[in-house]
Amino acid sequence: MRRVFQIVLVLVVLGAGAWLWKTVFPSDQARILSLLKALANDATLPAGEGNFGRIRRIERLTSSLSPDVAILVAPFGGRSVEISGRDEVMQAAMAARGAATSIKVEFLDIVVTSIDPSAGAADAVLTAKIQAGTDRDFGIQPLKVSLRKDKEFGWRISRIESTRILNPE
Amino acid sequence: MENIDSSPTEPPAKSSWLRVLAIGANPRTTVVRALISAVILVVLFRFVMLPVRVSGISMQPTYRNGTINFVNRAAFWFREPRRSDVVGYAITGQSAMLFKRVIALPGETIQIRDGVVFINERELDEPYLKYRAAWNTKPIAVGTNEYFLIGDNRGMSQGDHDFGRGLREHVVGKALW
Numbered sequence: 001m002r003r004v005f006q007i008v009l010v011l012v013v014l015g016a017g018a019w020l021w022k023t024v025f026p027s028d029q030a031r032i033l034s035l036l037k038a039l040a041n042d043a044t045l046p047a048g049e050g051n052f053g054r055i056r057r058i059e060r061l062t063s064s065l066s067p068d069v070a071i072l073v074a075p076f077g078g079r080s081v082e083i084s085g086r087d088e089v090m091q092a093a094m095a096a097r098g099a100a101t102s103i104k105v106e107f108l109d110i111v112v113t114s115i116d117p118s119a120g121a122a123d124a125v126l127t128a129k130i131q132a133g134t135d136r137d138f139g140i141q142p143l144k145v146s147l148r149k150d151k152e153f154g155w156r157i158s159r160i161e162s163t164r165i166l167n168p169e
Numbered sequence: 170m171e172n173i174d175s176s177p178t179e180p181p182a183k184s185s186w187l188r189v190l191a192i193g194a195n196p197r198t199t200v201v202r203a204l205i206s207a208v209i210l211v212v213l214f215r216f217v218m219l220p221v222r223v224s225g226i227s228m229q230p231t232y233r234n235g236t237i238n239f240v241n242r243a244a245f246w247f248r249e250p251r252r253s254d255v256v257g258y259a260i261t262g263q264s265a266m267l268f269k270r271v272i273a274l275p276g277e278t279i280q281i282r283d284g285v286v287f288i289n290e291r292e293l294d295e296p297y298l299k300y301r302a303a304w305n306t307k308p309i310a311v312g313t314n315e316y317f318l319i320g321d322n323r324g325m326s327q328g329d330h331d332f333g334r335g336l337r338e339h340v341v342g343k344a345l346w
Contacts, residue, residue, distance in 0.1 A: 076331055109262020127260045137224055137234065142260050165260055165267055166318055166333035169309060 029112050031155055032122055032147060039064050039157070040107040040128075043093075047102035047133075058093045062086050066148055066156040073162040075141055104131040120149030125163070217243050218345065219263060227320030227330055228268050230299050231255070232344075240266065244343035250274075250316055253297070255344040258318060258335050266341060267331065270297070273309075273317035275337075280308045284323060300324025309334065316340060 022030065042061040045054070067086050074080035083089055096103070110126040124145045131138040146159040193199035214220060219240040223232045232238065232255075240257035250256055250271050257266040272295075273279040277288050284301040286293040304327045311317050311334055319332035 076329070108264035109260070111261055125261045127262065127265045129265060140224075140260065140265050164331075164333075165258070166269075166331055166335050168306070168333035 028115050028117055028122065028149075028155070032112050032115070032124060033110055035064055035147075035155055035157070036107050036110050036124065036126065036145065040105045043103070043105040045097055045100060045103040054097050058090060058097070061093060062090050063153075064157055065089060066150070066158045069156075069158055069160070071160045073141065073143070073160065075139065075162065076164075100132060102133055105129070117149070122147045122149075122155070217241070219257065219266075219342065221257065221266060221268065223268055226325065227322050228255070228270075229322040231270075231297055231321045232268060238268075239345040240342040241345050242342035245340065249337075250340055250343070252293075253295075256316075256318070257341040257344070259339045259341050263341055267318070268344065269318035269320055269332070269335075271316045272319055273311045275311055275313045275315055277311050277317075278308050279306075279311060279317050281306045297321055298323060302327070314338075 026034070039061065042057045042064070045057070049057075065086050069084070069086055069089060071081065071083040071089065073082075081092075083092055106129040108127040108129055110124055112122060112124045115122040124147070126143055126145065128141045128143050129138050130141070142163045142165055144159075144161050144163050145157055147155050148158045149155050193202075219242065221238050221240055223234060223236040223238060226234055244254075252271055252274060254271045256269060256271055257263075258269055259266055272286060272293060273288055278290075280287045280290075281304045283303045283305065286295065298321060301323045302325070304323060309317065314337045315334045316337065317333065318335050320330055322330070
């Protein structure tokens with residue numbers, strides 16, 4: 001019995017060590033996943049949030065983008081949006097937040113498709129789920145996200161573009 | 170030496186019907202049964218029957234907005250998707266899927282002329298359609314690892330309806346009903 005207890009204790013210590021190591025020194029993939037989840041959270045606009053909170057969200061949102069970020073989104077059946085540069089993103093985010101009462105953004109099924117640490121470049125695909133107001137219906141948009149690694153700031157998003165699910169041609 | 174218990178014997182405690190109803194006659198067996206049932210349900214609904222809520226109008230009138238259904242992954246374990254199967258099509262994963270009907274199989278050529286579907290130049294009978302607008306496409310060759318997927322609501326604008334060729338590996342399973 002004592003032997004079993006010792007083995008279990010060793011396994012628990014090893015597990016805790018591995019968890020701590022991953023938390024303190026996350027892999028590039030873990031950093032990218034965390035960045036994208038934070039981006040979805042910052043793109044969300046909770047109902048009843050004050051102006052100060054909204055501005056903080058927008059600041060966090062833009063800080064995860066590279067200064068020359070390019071966003072090309074053509075939602076299905078909707079008007080395409082093309083934004084270049086972090087300042088333009090900030091203005092668009094301010095305008096969107098002024099118009100909408102609440103927006104819920106989730107990034108589902110994030111897959112990091114390639115990472116090249118030497119070149120400091122990575123790509124990921126994800127499904128954005130966007131729900132406006134108290135509406136039960138939601139919009140789905142698959143996105144391809146390109147990231148660049150900055151020595152000072154770490155991973156940042158350099159390009160977001162929408163992709164089609166089915167090929168009509 | 171015999172050890173005789175001299176205390177007065179009590180009749181065995183009878184399980185009340187409420188206790189039996191709540192935790193069964195043998196609680197240990199009940200716990201084991203509950204654990205096995207939980208494992209079976211988790212495996213079933215996570216890996217075999219994926220619950221989905223239909224959002225949108227592209228499959229109307231077959232599936233209305235808000236309908237609950239299941240995507241049966243086991244349906245394609247032993248056979249490939251067939252024409253007129255309604256399937257779940259994964260986007261980047263299985264948290265969100267498209268719900269579409271297979272109308273053209275690998276290697277076929279499909280064209281829509283004035284809302285009528287032609288497969289290899291032969292008109293396709295589609296008894297599930299209630300609405301049909303004058304959609305048009307050029308002839309589209311479906312690849313060897315692809316299926317042509319489309320919704321049942323052909324009365325909506327062609328530009329608002331997501332349809333086209335999709336890869337086999339994204340076809341998750343068949344709609345349960």
